[in-house]
Amino acid sequence: MDKKSQQTPQPPSFNKSLFGADNNPSNIMPAKLTAESNLKFRCHPGVSCFTNCCGNINIVLTPYDILRIRRPLNLSAEEFLLRFTTPVYLEKTDLPGVKIHLDENGRCPFVTEEGCTIYPYRPTTCRYYPVGMSYFHAAGNEGTAAEEFYFLVKEPYCKGHEEPKEQTIREWRVDQGIDESDEMNREWMEIVMRRKSFGLQATLSEPAQKMFFLASTDLDKFRDFVFNSSFLETYDVDAETLTKIKTDDIALMKFSCKYLAASIFGTKDLLIKPEKVKARVEQNKNNQGDVEKQAMETYEALRRDHDLLKKKIEVQKETDKKS
Numbered sequence: 001m002d003k004k005s006q007q008t009p010q011p012p013s014f015n016k017s018l019f020g021a022d023n024n025p026s027n028i029m030p031a032k033l034t035a036e037s038n039l040k041f042r043c044h045p046g047v048s049c050f051t052n053c054c055g056n057i058n059i060v061l062t063p064y065d066i067l068r069i070r071r072p073l074n075l076s077a078e079e080f081l082l083r084f085t086t087p088v089y090l091e092k093t094d095l096p097g098v099k100i101h102l103d104e105n106g107r108c109p110f111v112t113e114e115g116c117t118i119y120p121y122r123p124t125t126c127r128y129y130p131v132g133m134s135y136f137h138a139a140g141n142e143g144t145a146a147e148e149f150y151f152l153v154k155e156p157y158c159k160g161h162e163e164p165k166e167q168t169i170r171e172w173r174v175d176q177g178i179d180e181s182d183e184m185n186r187e188w189m190e191i192v193m194r195r196k197s198f199g200l201q202a203t204l205s206e207p208a209q210k211m212f213f214l215a216s217t218d219l220d221k222f223r224d225f226v227f228n229s230s231f232l233e234t235y236d237v238d239a240e241t242l243t244k245i246k247t248d249d250i251a252l253m254k255f256s257c258k259y260l261a262a263s264i265f266g267t268k269d270l271l272i273k274p275e276k277v278k279a280r281v282e283q284n285k286n287n288q289g290d291v292e293k294q295a296m297e298t299y300e301a302l303r304r305d306h307d308l309l310k311k312k313i314e315v316q317k318e319t320d321k322k323s
């Protein structure tokens with residue numbers, strides 16, 4: 001980022017969360033686009049607005065975003081969440097997630113004058129911009145296919161629209177690595193969008209919300225929950241899946257979505273063992289089933305660990321300053 005762009009006023013608050021832009025509808029072009037629609041846009045370090053869009057924004061992270069960013073940073077999920085994120089409710093839902101925690105100047109912690117320091121691993125929403133994707137699933141039609149379409153977000157400060165490069169949205173997606181992100185995000189996004197279609201009058205129980213948060217943000221803890229609780233006594237999980245999710249984070253992430261879909265919407269993605277069903281009904285009558293209790297305990301343990309880790313990081317920062 002050169003001096004000129006540093007002096008450029010910061011863009012207005014813009015919600016890039018979950019590939020939409022509901023907070024600033026005046027900048028959404030009123031046209032439904034398809035993958036074959038033309039997109040005249042190019043973003044590169046030579047634009048006068050370079051990195052201006054990396055501030056005053058809400059960047060909600062998907063489970064895959066978290067996994068992809070923290071690996072090269074060599075951070076545990078806990079440490080990554082503590083250092084770089086803030087809890088947030090996913091837009092128009094009762095589902096808790098995280099967004100990138102901006103610095104004291106309202107800037108993304110990963111941006112420098114040279115650009116994005118995590119560019120190959122940047123979040124899905126950063127890849128999509130300035131294209132938004134709507135994914136509508138009308139309430140009451142949860143079993144039907146959702147309608148997907150694209151739209152263009154045109155912020156006045158963004159000079160990429162004045163660049164001569166033209167491509168289709170399909171080509172743009174390939175260029176930005178969006179297909180891979182979408183594939184990895186698909187099951188989780190379906191849960192979020194399906195929940196969104198229920199409207200805000202639907203409220204998940206607190207333990208269920210905490211479990212959604214845990215499974216969506218910290219796969220290490222979710223793995224611990226699966227293998228070191230009564231989870232496997234309760235759910236029918238085949239041996240092949242079990243072997244995979246022990247070590248494969250992507251397989252675990254996909255599995256966590258099956259679990260969330262089954263526990264939130266009652267889908268058949270993950271079945272409770274027959275002998276447990278009866279006991280489960282009894283437990284549910286008391287509104288605090290075995291799994292939910294376990295979720296609560298896991299969450300409380302997570303909170304305690306977070307507090308400890310926070311202290312450790314503060315001590316480390318002080319040590320770094322002195323050295």
Ligand code: SF4
Nearest residue numbers: 054108110111116126
């Ligand atoms: S992650 Fe990278 S591209 Fe996204 S806002 Fe931060 S610096 Fe910009």
Ligand code: SF4
Nearest residue numbers: 043049051053158160
């Ligand atoms: S062209 Fe648009 S997307 Fe690229 S840096 Fe400028 S404001 Fe951001």
